[in-house]
Amino acid sequence: MAFLHFDESMKIIKDLEISNYKISKRYLTETLDYVLAEDIVADHNSPEYPTSAMDGYAIKYKDLKLGRLKISSINPAGSDLTESVVSGECIKTFTGSLMPDGADTLIPIENVTVEGSEIVINQEVPFGFSVRAIGENYAQDEKLIAKGSKIDFADIGVMASLNVVSPLVYEKPKVAILSTGSELLELGESQTSAAQIRSSNNYILEAIVKKYDGEPLQLGCISDDKESILQGVKDALHQSDIVVTTGGVSVGDFDFVKDVIVELGCEVLFKGVRVKPGQHIMVAKKDDKFIIGLPGFAYSATVTALLYVVPLIAKLQQGRCSLRRVEATLREPFNKRQKKAEFTACNLILENGNYYVDFQGKKSGTSAILTNMLGSTALLITSEDDISKDRGDKVQVLLLD
Ligand code: AMP
Numbered sequence: 001m002a003f004l005h006f007d008e009s010m011k012i013i014k015d016l017e018i019s020n021y022k023i024s025k026r027y028l029t030e031t032l033d034y035v036l037a038e039d040i041v042a043d044h045n046s047p048e049y050p051t052s053a054m055d056g057y058a059i060k061y062k063d064l065k066l067g068r069l070k071i072s073s074i075n076p077a078g079s080d081l082t083e084s085v086v087s088g089e090c091i092k093t094f095t096g097s098l099m100p101d102g103a104d105t106l107i108p109i110e111n112v113t114v115e116g117s118e119i120v121i122n123q124e125v126p127f128g129f130s131v132r133a134i135g136e137n138y139a140q141d142e143k144l145i146a147k148g149s150k151i152d153f154a155d156i157g158v159m160a161s162l163n164v165v166s167p168l169v170y171e172k173p174k175v176a177i178l179s180t181g182s183e184l185l186e187l188g189e190s191q192t193s194a195a196q197i198r199s200s201n202n203y204i205l206e207a208i209v210k211k212y213d214g215e216p217l218q219l220g221c222i223s224d225d226k227e228s229i230l231q232g233v234k235d236a237l238h239q240s241d242i243v244v245t246t247g248g249v250s251v252g253d254f255d256f257v258k259d260v261i262v263e264l265g266c267e268v269l270f271k272g273v274r275v276k277p278g279q280h281i282m283v284a285k286k287d288d289k290f291i292i293g294l295p296g297f298a299y300s301a302t303v304t305a306l307l308y309v310v311p312l313i314a315k316l317q318q319g320r321c322s323l324r325r326v327e328a329t330l331r332e333p334f335n336k337r338q339k340k341a342e343f344t345a346c347n348l349i350l351e352n353g354n355y356y357v358d359f360q361g362k363k364s365g366t367s368a369i370l371t372n373m374l375g376s377t378a379l380l381i382t383s384e385d386d387i388s389k390d391r392g393d394k395v396q397v398l399l400l401d
């Protein structure tokens with residue numbers, strides 16, 4: 001299989017047909033960051049009746065000219081008042097109280113002096129002052145939140161006001177994570193040989209999946225043994241919607257992941273992309289599940305997870321990928337070395353509303369340099385047709401926050 005153009009690989013992910021979206025009802029307070037699977041439509045007006053927006057006295061506007069009104073009753077919020085306001089009188093009314101019948105205006109406490117059982121009006125207000133009209137907040141049958149929206153705090157508040165106890169949401173895709181490599185040590189495991197290295201990939205992936213709205217299933221590390229990897233990926237497929245592996249997709253003698261994916265009867269969507277880092281990435285489909293074989297180097301695994309795993313997680317819940325591209329200005333030249341799409345760690349600086357990038361403190365070397373992702377890092381994007389860039393040139397960067 002020839003290596004694909006990076007844009008073509010992105011298009012394959014974008015155009016994937018998903019046959020089985022998983023939806024379920026979730027208790028409202030547990031839905032933050034989930035994607036709505038239904039439109040939220042108001043079933044009533046808010047407010048349903050004219051309501052006071054301040055503490056004061058409910059009056060007839062035309063009575064303002066009388067200058068002095070008798071207080072006939074008191075109307076706290078939550079009470080079902082039966083009295084109405086008649087000419088020459090007012091009813092003490094509070095923020096959130098329904099306006100009494102007969103009243104059209106609220107004169108605030110600050111505008112009057114109370115003398116015995118009367119108020120004296122010191123400062124007039126316009127007609128309808130401080131009366132919240134029916135439907136001010138929303139009207140019956142108005143679509144307030146569209147299906148496909150990612151639920152944020154305001155959505156939760158609006159749904160609470162509509163008494164939507166358990167909205168219908170897309171389930172977060174379950175993402176099984178497996179790192180392959182006989183040299184790998186898990187967190188806390190004792191080192192017994194100088195040839196061992198600490199695995200970081202499976203922990204980075206767990207964090208990426210959590211951050212970008214998947215549900216991680218951490219399956220740890222497996223050694224480079226074909227049978228173990230076959231069994232591991234098979235088990236992972238049973239328990240998840242997406243299986244993400246790292247390592248073993250390259251061309252080495254012990255790179256078994258690529259063979260296992262084929263042996264499992266998966267449909268390979270692509271293997272090998274003209275992208276740096278991560279050119280050996282492999283994406284496959286097994287029924288309605290996906291396997292993404294990421295390369296082993298930590299920087300490569302991280303970048304390719306952001307490029308391929310994050311959009312797939314969004315796609316399985318009809319959501320939008322949360323990574324954004326913005327334009328920035330280079331503060332240093334960028335040397336384009338290979339004819340591939342490149343994603344280069346850079347420092348992102350926001351000054352007076354404009355983004356700038358530089359490479360201060362970023363090391364050059366292999367794709368093992370994960371520390372290049374620390375700090376306020378973004379990824380400078382260049383396409384395979386781009387040439388080297390100069391200081392001051394405008395570039396595209398992928399934001400990671
Ligand atoms: P591979 O793709 O399996 O050939 O691995 C490429 C490089 O990435 C090797 O130097 C591995 O030691 C390293 N590597 C593989 N898996 C991990 C991991 N889980 N965490 C950190 N580095 C890894």
Ligand code: MG
Nearest residue numbers: 181247248296
């Ligand atoms: Mg390996």
